[in-house]
Amino acid sequence: MLEKSVIERVINTALDSQAEFAEVFIEDKKQSSIMMQSNTVEQAVNQIIFGIGIRVAKGYNSVYGYTNSAKEEDLIQLASDLAKSFQGERVRENIALGELKQGSKHSIKKMPDTVDMKEKVTIVKRANKAAREYSEEIKQVSVSYMDYVQNVWVASSEDIYVTDQRVRTRLGIHSVANDGKDMQSGFNGPGGLYGFEFYETFSVEEAAQEASRVAVTMLHADECPSGVMPVVIDNGFGGVIFHEACGHSLEATSVAKNASVFSGKKGDQIANPIVTAIDDGTIENAWGSANFDDEGRPQEKRVLIKDGVLNTYMIDYLNGKRMNEHSTGSGRRESYRFAPTSRMSNTYIDNGESTFDEIIANTEYGLYAKKMGGGSVNPSTGDFNFAVMEGYLIRDGKIAEPVKGATLVGTGKDALMKIDMVGNNLLRAQGMCGSLSGSIPTDVGQPTLRVSSMTVGGRKAAN
Amino acid sequence: MNFDRLFELAKEAGIESIQVYLEENEQLELSVFKGELEKNQMANTSSLIIQGIYKGKMGRMTTEVIDLDQADEWVDAIVKSASLIESQDEVFIYEGDKDYPEIEGLYQPDLHEMDIAKKIQLAFDLESKMAKADERIDISQSMYNEVTKRVLIQNSKGLKLEKRVNNAFVGGQVVARADGDNRSAFDYEQSNVISDFNLDEIAEKMVTKAVSLLGAKSIKSSPYEIILTNDASASLLQAYASMFSAESVQKGMSKLSDKIGQTIANDLITIVDDPFLAKSPRSGAFDDEGVKTQHKELISSGTLKGYLHNLKTAKKADSTSTGNGFRGGVVPTNFYIQPGSSKYDELVKSMDKGMIITDLQGTHSGTNAISGDFSLQASGYYVEKGEIVKPVALITVAGNYLSLLQDVEAVCDDLKFAYNFIGSPSLKIKSLAVSGE
Numbered sequence: 053m054l055e056k057s058v059i060e061r062v063i064n065t066a067l068d069s070q071a072e073f074a075e076v077f078i079e080d081k082k083q084s085s086i087m088m089q090s091n092t093v094e095q096a097v098n099q100i101i102f103g104i105g106i107r108v109a110k111g112y113n114s115v116y117g118y119t120n121s122a123k124e125e126d127l128i129q130l131a132s133d134l135a136k137s138f139q140g141e142r143v144r145e146n147i148a149l150g151e152l153k154q155g156s157k158h159s160i161k162k163m164p165d166t167v168d169m170k171e172k173v174t175i176v177k178r179a180n181k182a183a184r185e186y187s188e189e190i191k192q193v194s195v196s197y198m199d200y201v202q203n204v205w206v207a208s209s210e211d212i213y214v215t216d217q218r219v220r221t222r223l224g225i226h227s228v229a230n231d232g233k234d235m236q237s238g239f240n241g242p243g244g245l246y247g248f249e250f251y252e253t254f255s256v257e258e259a260a261q262e263a264s265r266v267a268v269t270m271l272h273a274d275e276c277p278s279g280v281m282p283v284v285i286d287n288g289f290g291g292v293i294f295h296e297a298c299g300h301s302l303e304a305t306s307v308a309k310n311a312s313v314f315s316g317k318k319g320d321q322i323a324n325p326i327v328t329a330i331d332d333g334t335i336e337n338a339w340g341s342a343n344f345d346d347e348g349r350p351q352e353k354r355v356l357i358k359d360g361v362l363n364t365y366m367i368d369y370l371n372g373k374r375m376n377e378h379s380t381g382s383g384r385r386e387s388y389r390f391a392p393t394s395r396m397s398n399t400y401i402d403n404g405e406s407t408f409d410e411i412i413a414n415t416e417y418g419l420y421a422k423k424m425g426g427g428s429v430n431p432s433t434g435d436f437n438f439a440v441m442e443g444y445l446i447r448d449g450k451i452a453e454p455v456k457g458a459t460l461v462g463t464g465k466d467a468l469m470k471i472d473m474v475g476n477n478l479l480r481a482q483g484m485c486g487s488l489s490g491s492i493p494t495d496v497g498q499p500t501l502r503v504s505s506m507t508v509g510g511r512k513a514a515n
Numbered sequence: 516m517n518f519d520r521l522f523e524l525a526k527e528a529g530i531e532s533i534q535v536y537l538e539e540n541e542q543l544e545l546s547v548f549k550g551e552l553e554k555n556q557m558a559n560t561s562s563l564i565i566q567g568i569y570k571g572k573m574g575r576m577t578t579e580v581i582d583l584d585q586a587d588e589w590v591d592a593i594v595k596s597a598s599l600i601e602s603q604d605e606v607f608i609y610e611g612d613k614d615y616p617e618i619e620g621l622y623q624p625d626l627h628e629m630d631i632a633k634k635i636q637l638a639f640d641l642e643s644k645m646a647k648a649d650e651r652i653d654i655s656q657s658m659y660n661e662v663t664k665r666v667l668i669q670n671s672k673g674l675k676l677e678k679r680v681n682n683a684f685v686g687g688q689v690v691a692r693a694d695g696d697n698r699s700a701f702d703y704e705q706s707n708v709i710s711d712f713n714l715d716e717i718a719e720k721m722v723t724k725a726v727s728l729l730g731a732k733s734i735k736s737s738p739y740e741i742i743l744t745n746d747a748s749a750s751l752l753q754a755y756a757s758m759f760s761a762e763s764v765q766k767g768m769s770k771l772s773d774k775i776g777q778t779i780a781n782d783l784i785t786i787v788d789d790p791f792l793a794k795s796p797r798s799g800a801f802d803d804e805g806v807k808t809q810h811k812e813l814i815s816s817g818t819l820k821g822y823l824h825n826l827k828t829a830k831k832a833d834s835t836s837t838g839n840g841f842r843g844g845v846v847p848t849n850f851y852i853q854p855g856s857s858k859y860d861e862l863v864k865s866m867d868k869g870m871i872i873t874d875l876q877g878t879h880s881g882t883n884a885i886s887g888d889f890s891l892q893a894s895g896y897y898v899e900k901g902e903i904v905k906p907v908a909l910i911t912v913a914g915n916y917l918s919l920l921q922d923v924e925a926v927c928d929d930l931k932f933a934y935n936f937i938g939s940p941s942l943k944i945k946s947l948a949v950s951g952e
Contacts, residue, residue: 094600096599099578100577100578100580102579103560116554116556116557117558119560120559120579120580133557137552173599228768310654311654389558433699437877457890458890459881459911510950
């Protein structure tokens with residue numbers, strides 16, 4: 053790795069300008085991935101990712117550059133090119149870095165790079181077999197395996213010099229059911245901040261069967277009727293509604309620019325008082341956790357909404373300056389190829405008091421969205437949309453027939469106010485979140501909850 | 516860079532043939548937000564992908580630490596990777612074609628060499644035009660993204676190919692605000708010739724769109740006659756491009772299997788993959804496997820003509836590669852619905868009661884590339900008796916892409932490419948289910 057003195061010289065080169073801030077981010081990542089399709093292992097690839105990103109800022113204006121080169125002269129050159137944006141009389145003295153800090157909250161028992169790829173292939177085959185054996189209607193299964201060891205070093209003029217190791221593991225099962233007339237698919241992708249011991253924490257077979265169960269259920273589902281109705285969104289990946297509809301609008305990335313519907317709303321009632329929402333980057337071994345964020349600050353637990361009142365945003369260092377607030381340890385990035393910005397970690401709506409059965413029983417007619425697919429949101433308007441992967445109609449307070457092809461549409465602001473029942477069965481699920489600073493691992497989560505009325509898009513006219 | 520030593524080590528380790536793919540990128544990304552240079556990012560990166568055939572299987576590894584002293588570790592990784600592969604598919608390291616088409620203008624030095632300060636000024640100018648175009652513009656952000664890419668493919672069978680392309684993306688996003696309503700719009704131009712960027716036009720189109728959507732409301736659920744604008748149609752085509760990949764077909768993941776020669780779309784529809792398109796970084800004389808590229812029609816006046824192939828899928832289908840072997844799979848080059856002769860404005864005038872869809876959101880989740888089904892959040896305008904009556908938002912449109920292709924009633928002459936060079940002209944569709952209120 054780069055010597056401390058080299059990092060100091062790079063930072064000090066950048067500060068030889070009107071720049072007030074300079075940061076070096078070093079990433080050394082080894083990733084292995086396996087892909088199985090049509091019952092055969094088709095790919096097994098090792099990837100070495102290495103690069104260095106340099107960020108220089110004055111006020112909240114920043115420039116960023118990155119390279120794969122670890123040569124001192126290349127880095128000094130990049131730092132001085134970046135500093136050209138802030139030409140003028142120097143405002144900061146040379147800095148010296150302190151002791152290197154290292155986090156150790158999330159213990160890893162079996163480092164992935166010490167496990168033979170053959171053992172990893174065994175996991176993939178178990179998943180493939182279980183997914184296929186679930187039903188004769190399952191005609192195609194693809195299983196992807198991924199693990200990585202990402203070592204990062206962050207050093208900056210703000211007295212930051214830390215290193216963090218993120219070991220992540222994920223298994224993805226994609227099942228396709230086909231009855232000759234229609235094809236439907238199901239996906240399940242458990243993951244965590246774990247090494248190979250992850251596969252001792254759950255049943256690979258059950259995870260695979262779950263993907264097939266969704267595909268087969270949807271194969272026999274009728275088209276979803278469209279219209280405005282109450283929607284019960286189940287726990288786990290159902291939390292993607294909050295992630296997309298509200299989470300992104302609570303990131304300083306959009307709040308600081310006044311581009312969010314929640315800008316300037318701190319202390320305001322933005323959700324029904326039964327809603328408390330949290331973004332917690334410290335949960336042990338969770339998919340979206342880390343010891344430090346990618347700006348070198350300790351990860352935190354952030355209570356975003358307390359009893360319906362907006363309590364805090366998710367803030368990175370530079371947007372914090374714009375907002376006159378401190379970083380909440382939310383600066384994240386996919387890799388050295390991205391400047392960090394405020395991002396979610398493990399974001400969820402906290403437990404309420406209703407039981408699952410009460411929520412269903414209290415809904416005369418509506419949609420029960422058991423599994424959500426992905427979605428997106430326009431942060432300036434709060435308009436969101438997401439696909440329902442597995443849905444059922446609720447009739448007379450009971451779960452009735454399965455329906456396919458549903459999309460939920462609305463605005464975050466509106467949906468938060470309309471959450472009128474919150475369950476007590478909080479569950480988190482894993483996803484990849486894409487935004488300005490790339491694609492990063494995040495958990496979404498919630499207990500089962502009900503939105504009193506929502507636009508449901510489907511291919512069938514309303515009954 | 517000299518790879519001879521790597522090729523020798525590979526041979527000693529029992530690797531029959533080996534190929535390197537070296538990509539070097541120089542990137543500049545600028546963004547001006549409300550009069551401030553918000554993003555100024557420069558990068559120089561290189562990555563190396565090594566593939567080698569060991570005991571009949573293709574081993575693969577990638578690295579960003581391009582240090583030939585590590586060649587023995589790379590060889591070891593290739594052998595290990597190949598040893599795990601079970602696929603019985605025949606794999607190839609390509610010896611090369613006799614000749615390759617010459618394509619001019621893929622790299623324009625004037626763009627690359629233009630001073631950064633001028634590029635920054637261009638981003639400022641565009642943002643200022645966007646901000647001033649209408650008093651209801653609340654937020655404006657311009658972008659200038661430029662990439663220069665060099666590719667080198669070299670293998671132990673003596674093939675050595677090089678190309679250099681460059682391209683700039685100039686565009687941005689505005690948010691218009693009035694009476695508590697926010698509407699955003701996004702537009703851009705892509706080229707490697709700096710004089711192609713008409714900042715006034717980019718700004719005006721974007722601002723007009725955002726402002727005209729102000730006050731948009733949902734609409735009554737019903738099937739409507741639809742005009743899909745070029746942007747909206749391109750984003751939909753992008754979601755379904757994989758249907759045309761022989762890889763999807765062979766894996767049973769495409770509804771187009773066994774349909775060659777059949778009419779699958781209205782005869783107004785021709786879909787093309789064109790690697791010779793001017794000013795596109797996706798253009799080139801060869802694919803990542805070193806195979807010569809070619810222009811082809813996938814759908815020709817409604818009839819399915821074929822699929823996109825790489826070496827592996829071609830062998831399986833007893834056919835030849837179409838030169839679409841990119842990134843280890845099958846990927847289109849410049850893929851688009853061929854423009855027709857209809858005029859957008861006239862189509863709007865001819866509409867009795869219908870909707871113009873200008874934007875489709877969530878195409879990554881609301882589309883099923885296997886079944887062709889989609890259900891997507893949309894916005895646009897409601898049209899009555901040939902006149903735009905009101906803007907519409909918070910609705911979903913649902914349907915099936917293959918049915919949609921059959922229901923095309925007119926194809927406009929306004930072909931436009933998305934950032935990934937999948938493109939479409941505006942289309943008139945008989946009807947789609949719209950759900951709103």
